[in-house]
Amino acid sequence: MTMPHDAPTAAELVEAVREWLERDVMPGAKPVNGFHARVASNVLAIVEREIELGPAQAERHRRRLDVLGMSDDAELAAAIRAGDLDGRLAEVRSLVWDSVRDKLLVANPRYLDRDED
Protein backbone atom coordinates (compact mmCIF):
# COMPACT_ATOMS: atom_id res chain seq x y z
CA MET A 1 0.00 0.00 0.00
CA THR A 2 1.58 3.27 -1.10
CA MET A 3 0.28 6.43 0.57
CA PRO A 4 0.90 10.06 -0.40
CA HIS A 5 1.23 11.16 3.25
CA ASP A 6 4.30 12.68 4.85
CA ALA A 7 5.94 11.35 8.00
CA PRO A 8 4.98 10.54 10.69
CA THR A 9 2.88 7.51 9.79
CA ALA A 10 -0.61 7.02 11.23
CA ALA A 11 0.85 4.52 13.71
CA GLU A 12 3.53 7.00 14.78
CA LEU A 13 0.94 9.75 15.30
CA VAL A 14 -1.20 7.52 17.51
CA GLU A 15 1.91 6.42 19.39
CA ALA A 16 2.85 10.06 20.03
CA VAL A 17 -0.56 10.79 21.57
CA ARG A 18 -0.42 7.64 23.68
CA GLU A 19 3.05 8.57 24.96
CA TRP A 20 1.80 12.04 25.92
CA LEU A 21 -1.12 10.52 27.86
CA GLU A 22 1.18 8.12 29.69
CA ARG A 23 3.95 10.65 30.36
CA ASP A 24 2.08 13.91 31.11
CA VAL A 25 -1.57 13.16 31.84
CA MET A 26 -1.75 9.93 33.81
CA PRO A 27 0.75 10.70 36.58
CA GLY A 28 -0.96 13.01 39.06
CA ALA A 29 -4.40 12.83 37.41
CA LYS A 30 -7.46 12.66 39.66
CA PRO A 31 -8.57 9.01 40.06
CA VAL A 32 -11.51 9.24 37.65
CA ASN A 33 -9.47 11.03 34.97
CA GLY A 34 -6.57 8.65 35.57
CA PHE A 35 -8.87 5.71 34.87
CA HIS A 36 -10.22 7.27 31.67
CA ALA A 37 -6.71 8.22 30.55
CA ARG A 38 -5.58 4.63 31.10
CA VAL A 39 -8.54 3.41 29.01
CA ALA A 40 -7.58 5.94 26.33
CA SER A 41 -3.95 4.80 26.25
CA ASN A 42 -5.13 1.18 25.92
CA VAL A 43 -7.40 2.18 23.03
CA LEU A 44 -4.50 3.88 21.24
CA ALA A 45 -2.30 0.82 21.77
CA ILE A 46 -5.03 -1.30 20.13
CA VAL A 47 -5.06 1.04 17.12
CA GLU A 48 -1.26 0.85 16.88
CA ARG A 49 -1.36 -2.96 16.84
CA GLU A 50 -4.20 -3.01 14.32
CA ILE A 51 -2.27 -0.73 11.96
CA GLU A 52 0.75 -3.03 12.27
CA LEU A 53 -0.94 -6.44 12.12
CA GLY A 54 -4.19 -5.63 10.29
CA PRO A 55 -3.17 -6.18 6.63
CA ALA A 56 -1.71 -9.67 7.25
CA GLN A 57 -4.68 -10.56 9.47
CA ALA A 58 -7.13 -9.50 6.75
CA GLU A 59 -5.44 -11.89 4.30
CA ARG A 60 -5.54 -14.75 6.82
CA HIS A 61 -9.20 -14.07 7.58
CA ARG A 62 -10.05 -14.08 3.86
CA ARG A 63 -8.37 -17.50 3.50
CA ARG A 64 -10.29 -18.93 6.49
CA LEU A 65 -13.60 -17.75 5.08
CA ASP A 66 -12.69 -19.16 1.63
CA VAL A 67 -12.03 -22.59 3.16
CA LEU A 68 -15.61 -22.55 4.45
CA GLY A 69 -17.06 -20.97 1.30
CA MET A 70 -18.27 -17.89 3.18
CA SER A 71 -18.13 -14.26 2.05
CA ASP A 72 -17.95 -12.76 5.55
CA ASP A 73 -18.55 -13.37 9.29
CA ALA A 74 -22.26 -12.51 8.95
CA GLU A 75 -22.75 -15.30 6.42
CA LEU A 76 -20.67 -17.68 8.57
CA ALA A 77 -22.65 -16.89 11.73
CA ALA A 78 -25.94 -17.43 9.88
CA ALA A 79 -24.70 -20.72 8.37
CA ILE A 80 -23.67 -22.04 11.81
CA ARG A 81 -27.07 -21.12 13.26
CA ALA A 82 -28.91 -22.71 10.30
CA GLY A 83 -26.95 -25.96 10.73
CA ASP A 84 -25.46 -25.72 7.21
CA LEU A 85 -21.96 -26.51 8.57
CA ASP A 86 -22.97 -29.32 10.95
CA GLY A 87 -20.95 -31.89 8.97
CA ARG A 88 -17.66 -30.03 9.52
CA LEU A 89 -18.01 -28.40 12.92
CA ALA A 90 -14.55 -29.43 14.19
CA GLU A 91 -12.97 -27.58 11.26
CA VAL A 92 -15.29 -24.57 11.72
CA ARG A 93 -14.40 -24.32 15.45
CA SER A 94 -10.70 -24.50 14.73
CA LEU A 95 -10.91 -21.72 12.12
CA VAL A 96 -13.15 -19.50 14.28
CA TRP A 97 -10.80 -19.94 17.28
CA ASP A 98 -7.92 -18.86 14.98
CA SER A 99 -9.86 -15.65 14.17
CA VAL A 100 -10.46 -15.06 17.86
CA ARG A 101 -6.72 -15.38 18.52
CA ASP A 102 -6.03 -12.84 15.76
CA LYS A 103 -8.54 -10.45 17.36
CA LEU A 104 -6.78 -10.88 20.73
CA LEU A 105 -3.37 -10.21 19.17
CA VAL A 106 -4.70 -6.72 18.46
CA ALA A 107 -7.10 -6.14 21.36
CA ASN A 108 -5.17 -7.68 24.29
CA PRO A 109 -2.25 -9.99 23.41
CA ARG A 110 -1.57 -10.84 27.06
CA TYR A 111 -4.97 -12.53 27.26
CA LEU A 112 -3.60 -15.32 25.05
CA ASP A 113 -1.48 -16.45 28.02
CA ARG A 114 -4.62 -17.45 29.93
CA ASP A 115 -4.86 -21.23 30.27
CA GLU A 116 -7.86 -23.42 30.74
CA ASP A 117 -8.33 -24.04 34.46
Add this chain to the structure above:
Amino acid sequence: MAAATESSVHDEVVGVVRDSLGARSVAELVRLTGGASRETWTCVVDGLRVVVQRQRPGAERDMSVEASVLRAAHAAGVPVPEVLAYTEHDPDEGNDEGGATLVTRHVAGETIARKILRDDTYAAARGTLAAELGRALARVHRIRADQVSGLVEIDPTIAYRERLDEIGEPHPAFELASQWLHEHRPSAPTSVGVVHGDYRLGNVIVDADGLQAVIDWELAHLGDPMEDLGWLCVPAWRFGSRLPAAGVGTREQLFAAYGEESGVVVDPEVVRWWEVSGILRWGMICVAQAHTHTSGVVRSHELAAIGRRVCENEHDLFLALDGRWTT
Protein backbone atom coordinates in the same frame (compact mmCIF):
# COMPACT_ATOMS: atom_id res chain seq x y z
CA MET B 1 -40.72 21.56 34.51
CA ALA B 2 -37.73 23.74 35.35
CA ALA B 3 -34.47 21.87 35.82
CA ALA B 4 -33.90 21.08 39.47
CA THR B 5 -30.88 22.82 40.93
CA GLU B 6 -28.34 20.85 42.92
CA SER B 7 -29.50 22.43 46.19
CA SER B 8 -33.19 21.78 45.51
CA VAL B 9 -32.42 18.11 44.77
CA HIS B 10 -30.42 18.06 47.99
CA ASP B 11 -33.36 19.49 49.99
CA GLU B 12 -35.75 17.05 48.37
CA VAL B 13 -33.64 14.01 49.34
CA VAL B 14 -33.38 15.31 52.90
CA GLY B 15 -37.17 15.76 52.97
CA VAL B 16 -37.88 12.29 51.62
CA VAL B 17 -35.47 10.66 54.09
CA ARG B 18 -36.91 12.65 57.02
CA ASP B 19 -40.49 11.72 56.07
CA SER B 20 -39.88 8.05 55.37
CA LEU B 21 -37.88 7.43 58.56
CA GLY B 22 -39.56 9.97 60.81
CA ALA B 23 -36.05 11.30 61.43
CA ARG B 24 -35.12 14.29 63.56
CA SER B 25 -31.80 15.04 61.85
CA VAL B 26 -30.37 14.31 58.41
CA ALA B 27 -26.70 15.25 58.02
CA GLU B 28 -23.66 14.79 55.76
CA LEU B 29 -25.69 14.14 52.60
CA VAL B 30 -23.40 13.19 49.68
CA ARG B 31 -24.24 11.80 46.26
CA LEU B 32 -22.29 8.57 45.55
CA THR B 33 -23.47 7.79 42.01
CA GLY B 34 -25.79 9.37 39.51
CA GLY B 35 -27.47 7.93 36.47
CA ALA B 36 -30.32 8.44 34.05
CA SER B 37 -32.79 6.40 36.07
CA ARG B 38 -31.28 6.06 39.53
CA GLU B 39 -29.02 7.91 41.97
CA THR B 40 -27.38 6.77 45.18
CA TRP B 41 -26.77 9.02 48.17
CA THR B 42 -25.41 8.50 51.66
CA CYS B 43 -26.20 10.49 54.81
CA VAL B 44 -26.36 10.21 58.58
CA VAL B 45 -29.89 9.97 59.99
CA ASP B 46 -30.17 10.50 63.75
CA GLY B 47 -26.58 9.24 64.07
CA LEU B 48 -27.00 6.19 61.79
CA ARG B 49 -25.28 6.11 58.39
CA VAL B 50 -27.66 5.07 55.62
CA VAL B 51 -27.67 4.61 51.83
CA VAL B 52 -30.49 6.25 49.88
CA GLN B 53 -31.37 5.05 46.37
CA ARG B 54 -33.77 7.16 44.35
CA GLN B 55 -35.41 5.91 41.21
CA ARG B 56 -37.14 8.12 38.71
CA PRO B 57 -40.52 7.12 37.30
CA GLY B 58 -40.54 4.99 34.17
CA ALA B 59 -37.24 3.27 35.03
CA GLU B 60 -36.72 -0.11 33.41
CA ARG B 61 -36.43 -2.01 36.69
CA ASP B 62 -38.96 -1.78 39.46
CA MET B 63 -37.17 -0.94 42.72
CA SER B 64 -40.05 -2.39 44.77
CA VAL B 65 -38.86 -5.86 43.68
CA GLU B 66 -35.39 -5.08 44.99
CA ALA B 67 -36.80 -3.84 48.32
CA SER B 68 -38.91 -7.00 48.60
CA VAL B 69 -36.03 -9.36 47.77
CA LEU B 70 -33.67 -7.54 50.18
CA ARG B 71 -36.17 -8.04 53.01
CA ALA B 72 -36.63 -11.71 52.14
CA ALA B 73 -32.85 -12.20 51.91
CA HIS B 74 -32.40 -10.61 55.35
CA ALA B 75 -35.03 -12.98 56.76
CA ALA B 76 -33.26 -15.96 55.14
CA GLY B 77 -30.00 -15.06 56.90
CA VAL B 78 -28.15 -13.61 53.89
CA PRO B 79 -25.84 -10.77 54.95
CA VAL B 80 -27.49 -7.76 53.25
CA PRO B 81 -27.93 -4.05 54.03
CA GLU B 82 -31.10 -3.94 56.12
CA VAL B 83 -34.03 -2.11 54.49
CA LEU B 84 -35.09 0.82 56.70
CA ALA B 85 -37.73 2.30 54.40
CA TYR B 86 -39.14 1.91 50.92
CA THR B 87 -41.44 4.64 49.66
CA GLU B 88 -43.22 5.12 46.35
CA HIS B 89 -44.00 8.77 45.68
CA ASP B 90 -47.36 9.89 44.44
CA PRO B 91 -46.70 12.24 41.50
CA ASP B 92 -49.80 14.26 42.46
CA GLU B 93 -48.49 15.27 45.86
CA GLY B 94 -45.69 17.49 44.67
CA ASN B 95 -42.97 14.93 45.36
CA ASP B 96 -40.73 15.58 42.37
CA GLU B 97 -42.37 13.63 39.54
CA GLY B 98 -43.10 10.37 41.37
CA GLY B 99 -40.53 7.59 41.48
CA ALA B 100 -39.40 5.69 44.56
CA THR B 101 -36.87 5.85 47.40
CA LEU B 102 -35.14 2.92 49.11
CA VAL B 103 -33.25 3.58 52.36
CA THR B 104 -30.93 0.89 53.73
CA ARG B 105 -28.43 0.71 56.54
CA HIS B 106 -24.89 1.54 55.32
CA VAL B 107 -22.46 -1.40 55.43
CA ALA B 108 -18.79 -0.41 55.70
CA GLY B 109 -16.20 -2.17 53.57
CA GLU B 110 -14.79 -2.46 50.05
CA THR B 111 -16.65 -3.37 46.83
CA ILE B 112 -13.87 -2.82 44.25
CA ALA B 113 -12.82 -6.31 43.13
CA ARG B 114 -9.21 -5.47 42.27
CA LYS B 115 -8.62 -4.02 45.75
CA ILE B 116 -10.20 -7.05 47.44
CA LEU B 117 -8.00 -9.33 45.31
CA ARG B 118 -4.72 -7.43 45.76
CA ASP B 119 -4.63 -5.17 48.87
CA ASP B 120 -2.85 -6.55 51.94
CA THR B 121 -5.82 -5.44 54.08
CA TYR B 122 -7.88 -8.31 52.66
CA ALA B 123 -5.18 -11.02 52.64
CA ALA B 124 -6.73 -13.00 55.51
CA ALA B 125 -10.27 -12.46 54.20
CA ARG B 126 -9.27 -13.82 50.78
CA GLY B 127 -8.33 -17.15 52.37
CA THR B 128 -11.91 -17.89 53.41
CA LEU B 129 -13.88 -15.77 50.95
CA ALA B 130 -14.71 -18.55 48.45
CA ALA B 131 -16.29 -20.60 51.24
CA GLU B 132 -18.10 -17.54 52.65
CA LEU B 133 -19.48 -16.72 49.21
CA GLY B 134 -20.65 -20.34 48.87
CA ARG B 135 -22.41 -20.34 52.24
CA ALA B 136 -24.07 -16.94 51.67
CA LEU B 137 -25.25 -18.07 48.23
CA ALA B 138 -26.81 -21.20 49.75
CA ARG B 139 -28.83 -18.85 51.96
CA VAL B 140 -29.84 -16.72 48.96
CA HIS B 141 -31.24 -19.90 47.41
CA ARG B 142 -33.16 -20.63 50.61
CA ILE B 143 -35.40 -17.59 49.94
CA ARG B 144 -38.84 -18.91 49.09
CA ALA B 145 -40.01 -17.63 45.73
CA ASP B 146 -43.49 -16.92 47.11
CA GLN B 147 -41.99 -14.54 49.70
CA VAL B 148 -40.94 -12.07 47.00
CA SER B 149 -43.45 -10.33 44.79
CA GLY B 150 -42.67 -9.33 41.23
CA LEU B 151 -39.80 -11.71 40.37
CA VAL B 152 -40.07 -13.17 36.87
CA GLU B 153 -38.56 -16.31 35.41
CA ILE B 154 -35.74 -15.42 33.02
CA ASP B 155 -33.43 -17.50 30.88
CA PRO B 156 -30.62 -14.95 30.57
CA THR B 157 -28.94 -16.72 27.66
CA ILE B 158 -32.05 -16.42 25.49
CA ALA B 159 -32.80 -12.88 26.65
CA TYR B 160 -29.37 -11.57 25.62
CA ARG B 161 -29.31 -13.49 22.33
CA GLU B 162 -32.45 -11.62 21.28
CA ARG B 163 -30.71 -8.34 22.10
CA LEU B 164 -27.66 -9.39 20.05
CA ASP B 165 -29.88 -10.18 17.07
CA GLU B 166 -31.41 -6.70 17.37
CA ILE B 167 -27.94 -5.14 17.26
CA GLY B 168 -27.17 -7.30 14.23
CA GLU B 169 -23.43 -7.86 14.84
CA PRO B 170 -22.27 -11.32 13.69
CA HIS B 171 -20.26 -13.46 16.14
CA PRO B 172 -19.52 -16.95 14.78
CA ALA B 173 -17.96 -17.96 18.14
CA PHE B 174 -21.18 -17.04 19.97
CA GLU B 175 -23.20 -19.12 17.49
CA LEU B 176 -20.99 -22.17 18.13
CA ALA B 177 -21.34 -21.74 21.91
CA SER B 178 -25.11 -21.16 21.67
CA GLN B 179 -25.43 -24.40 19.73
CA TRP B 180 -23.45 -26.28 22.41
CA LEU B 181 -25.59 -24.75 25.19
CA HIS B 182 -28.75 -25.79 23.35
CA GLU B 183 -27.56 -29.36 22.84
CA HIS B 184 -26.15 -29.85 26.36
CA ARG B 185 -28.77 -28.11 28.46
CA PRO B 186 -29.00 -29.88 31.87
CA SER B 187 -32.22 -31.71 32.53
CA ALA B 188 -34.77 -29.55 34.34
CA PRO B 189 -33.42 -28.09 37.61
CA THR B 190 -34.47 -29.83 40.80
CA SER B 191 -35.96 -26.54 41.94
CA VAL B 192 -36.77 -23.16 40.44
CA GLY B 193 -35.65 -20.62 43.00
CA VAL B 194 -34.62 -17.04 43.61
CA VAL B 195 -31.43 -16.29 41.64
CA HIS B 196 -29.38 -13.18 42.57
CA GLY B 197 -28.42 -12.75 38.92
CA ASP B 198 -25.12 -10.87 39.37
CA TYR B 199 -23.37 -12.63 42.27
CA ARG B 200 -19.63 -11.83 42.08
CA LEU B 201 -16.91 -9.54 43.45
CA GLY B 202 -18.03 -5.98 42.75
CA ASN B 203 -21.49 -6.77 44.09
CA VAL B 204 -20.47 -7.81 47.60
CA ILE B 205 -19.04 -5.74 50.47
CA VAL B 206 -15.88 -7.21 52.02
CA ASP B 207 -13.77 -5.96 54.91
CA ALA B 208 -10.65 -7.33 56.64
CA ASP B 209 -12.84 -9.91 58.42
CA GLY B 210 -14.49 -11.17 55.23
CA LEU B 211 -17.89 -10.99 53.55
CA GLN B 212 -20.15 -8.31 55.06
CA ALA B 213 -23.04 -7.93 52.61
CA VAL B 214 -24.48 -9.06 49.28
CA ILE B 215 -25.68 -6.03 47.30
CA ASP B 216 -26.91 -5.05 43.81
CA TRP B 217 -30.02 -7.21 43.55
CA GLU B 218 -31.39 -5.45 40.44
CA LEU B 219 -31.00 -8.57 38.28
CA ALA B 220 -32.69 -10.97 40.73
CA HIS B 221 -35.07 -13.35 39.00
CA LEU B 222 -36.48 -16.86 39.20
CA GLY B 223 -34.48 -19.67 37.67
CA ASP B 224 -32.05 -22.54 38.29
CA PRO B 225 -29.99 -21.63 41.40
CA MET B 226 -26.93 -23.20 39.72
CA GLU B 227 -26.88 -20.12 37.47
CA ASP B 228 -25.39 -18.06 40.34
CA LEU B 229 -22.59 -20.61 40.96
CA GLY B 230 -21.72 -20.67 37.25
CA TRP B 231 -21.72 -16.86 36.99
CA LEU B 232 -19.39 -16.65 40.02
CA CYS B 233 -16.84 -18.76 38.08
CA VAL B 234 -16.94 -16.75 34.81
CA PRO B 235 -13.32 -15.77 34.00
CA ALA B 236 -14.15 -12.04 33.74
CA TRP B 237 -15.05 -12.08 37.45
CA ARG B 238 -11.57 -13.32 38.42
CA PHE B 239 -10.18 -9.87 37.50
CA GLY B 240 -6.84 -11.33 36.42
CA SER B 241 -6.50 -13.87 39.26
CA ARG B 242 -5.85 -17.48 38.32
CA LEU B 243 -8.31 -18.86 40.88
CA PRO B 244 -11.61 -19.83 39.20
CA ALA B 245 -14.14 -19.16 41.98
CA ALA B 246 -14.54 -15.36 42.15
CA GLY B 247 -10.74 -15.06 41.81
CA VAL B 248 -10.33 -16.21 45.44
CA GLY B 249 -10.74 -19.98 45.53
CA THR B 250 -11.16 -23.27 43.75
CA ARG B 251 -14.46 -24.58 42.43
CA GLU B 252 -14.14 -27.43 44.95
CA GLN B 253 -13.94 -24.99 47.90
CA LEU B 254 -16.95 -23.07 46.62
CA PHE B 255 -19.09 -26.14 45.92
CA ALA B 256 -18.18 -27.80 49.24
CA ALA B 257 -19.19 -24.75 51.30
CA TYR B 258 -22.38 -24.30 49.26
CA GLY B 259 -23.18 -27.99 49.74
CA GLU B 260 -22.58 -27.92 53.51
CA GLU B 261 -24.91 -24.96 53.98
CA SER B 262 -27.64 -26.04 51.54
CA GLY B 263 -27.50 -29.83 51.66
CA VAL B 264 -27.41 -29.77 47.83
CA VAL B 265 -24.80 -31.94 46.12
CA VAL B 266 -23.45 -29.68 43.38
CA ASP B 267 -22.99 -31.29 39.96
CA PRO B 268 -19.85 -29.57 38.58
CA GLU B 269 -20.89 -30.20 34.96
CA VAL B 270 -24.23 -28.44 35.51
CA VAL B 271 -22.38 -25.46 37.00
CA ARG B 272 -19.97 -25.60 34.04
CA TRP B 273 -22.94 -25.35 31.67
CA TRP B 274 -24.07 -22.20 33.51
CA GLU B 275 -20.49 -20.86 33.46
CA VAL B 276 -20.41 -21.22 29.66
CA SER B 277 -23.85 -19.59 29.54
CA GLY B 278 -22.47 -16.79 31.74
CA ILE B 279 -19.40 -16.21 29.54
CA LEU B 280 -21.71 -15.92 26.53
CA ARG B 281 -24.07 -13.61 28.43
CA TRP B 282 -21.21 -11.33 29.50
CA GLY B 283 -19.86 -11.31 25.92
CA MET B 284 -23.25 -10.23 24.63
CA ILE B 285 -23.50 -7.53 27.31
CA CYS B 286 -20.08 -6.23 26.14
CA VAL B 287 -21.39 -6.05 22.55
CA ALA B 288 -24.45 -4.16 23.80
CA GLN B 289 -22.32 -1.73 25.83
CA ALA B 290 -20.15 -0.87 22.83
CA HIS B 291 -23.36 -0.43 20.82
CA THR B 292 -24.53 2.13 23.40
CA HIS B 293 -21.58 4.22 22.21
CA THR B 294 -21.68 3.52 18.45
CA SER B 295 -25.44 4.11 18.28
CA GLY B 296 -24.95 7.49 19.95
CA VAL B 297 -27.04 6.82 23.09
CA VAL B 298 -23.99 7.57 25.28
CA ARG B 299 -20.74 8.69 23.62
CA SER B 300 -17.85 7.28 25.67
CA HIS B 301 -14.43 5.89 24.73
CA GLU B 302 -14.72 3.58 27.76
CA LEU B 303 -17.89 1.96 26.31
CA ALA B 304 -16.29 1.89 22.85
CA ALA B 305 -13.25 0.03 24.23
CA ILE B 306 -15.50 -2.65 25.76
CA GLY B 307 -16.35 -3.74 22.21
CA ARG B 308 -12.76 -4.92 21.78
CA ARG B 309 -13.03 -7.06 24.93
CA VAL B 310 -15.65 -9.30 23.32
CA CYS B 311 -12.89 -11.51 21.88
CA GLU B 312 -11.72 -12.24 25.46
CA ASN B 313 -15.11 -13.81 26.11
CA GLU B 314 -14.91 -15.71 22.82
CA HIS B 315 -11.50 -17.08 23.81
CA ASP B 316 -12.90 -18.02 27.26
CA LEU B 317 -15.71 -19.92 25.52
CA PHE B 318 -13.24 -21.94 23.43
CA LEU B 319 -11.08 -22.67 26.49
CA ALA B 320 -14.11 -23.77 28.55
CA LEU B 321 -15.51 -25.92 25.73
CA ASP B 322 -12.20 -27.48 24.64
CA GLY B 323 -12.74 -31.22 25.19
CA ARG B 324 -16.47 -30.72 25.83
CA TRP B 325 -17.64 -30.46 22.21
CA THR B 326 -19.40 -33.71 21.33
CA THR B 327 -20.53 -33.12 17.75
